């Protein structure tokens with residue numbers, strides 16, 4: 001869809017860290033104007049400062065907006081400000097997200113709310129605010145092209161144990177984005193959508209567990225420890241993922257995977273649905289993860 005990124009505008013949420021920050025850097029290298037959004041004001045300003053020399057060198061710009069994506073009114077105001085002061089973004093990346101884990105019946109209502117608000121409502125708000133602006137820009141100019149990328153996860157295609165809220169939130173993002181793609185096909189050939197499904201990538205995502213709400217029971221603490229380990233030891237970098245995202249945009253590729261080698265697990269899940277058999281081990285290709293989890297949950301909490 002977007003074939004040439006030069007002087008096109010990209011709006012990225014969760015841009016102060018990890019995948020969002022690396023996608024912002026990649027967009028800057030490709031000559032895009034940047035609108036960076038995050039709730040962490042200090043890190044966001046630092047990200048914009050880091051990227052600005054690159055944008056200046058390519059005659060583009062970098063602006064930042066401190067905004068909580070989970071708040072519909074804040075996102076509505078963001079849309080109004082962007083429309084007043086900048087071009088309608090050609091690329092909107094709804095990427096901000098947080099982690100959670102633990103046995104699915106052990107979460108408080110507050111923890112469900114905390115995670116669903118950022119991971120699901122953040123994407124809903126981004127799509128609700130920016131899709132109409134993008135469609136209007138497309139209608140005004142037949143040459144205008146746009147793309148919306150929503151960050152889900154492989155947890156949006158699998159159902160790994162001990163990470164229930166996160167799985168639910170990311171399955172919602174996959175469903176939302178597939179529907180967005182179908183709905184856009186009804187009304188425009190100038191705007192498309194993709195869903196990014198990363199596996200474990202070293203970023204700060206493991207730090208977004210809430211120690212008071214989401215890290216109190218044994219299963220939640222184990223989940224945090226296992227996520228720390230999996231994220232830190234991830235071999236595919238956030239930079240690698242950012243390169244894949246922009247390659248996929250040029251091809252109008254819908255599903256963007258950081259680890260296509262992990263798709264065997266998705267195939268097994270899909271096959272179980274077709275065969276009407278029990279859900280398979282989502283880590284079937286690495287059964288030691290399941291053993292480790294089972295043993296940790298069984299171990300004496302006082303040992």
Ligand SMILES: NC(=O)c1ccc[n+]([C@@H]2O[C@H](COP(=O)([O-])OP(=O)(O)OC[C@H]3O[C@@H](n4cnc5c(N)ncnc54)[C@H](O)[C@@H]3O)[C@@H](O)[C@H]2O)c1
Pocket residue numbers: 013014015016017018019020037038039040043067068069070095096097098099118122151152153154197198199200201202203204205206208231
């Ligand atoms: N890193 C991984 O292994 C991995 C795997 C699968 C999916 N993901 C997804 O990738 C996306 C990016 O995460 P990351 O790994 O780069 O983590 P990260 O923690 O490094 O970056 C996430 C950014 O989102 C921001 N953010 C959090 N809540 C926000 C809110 N309410 N409003 C605005 N900004 C907010 C944070 O301040 C942070 O800068 C998330 O949606 C995450 O679920 C990550």
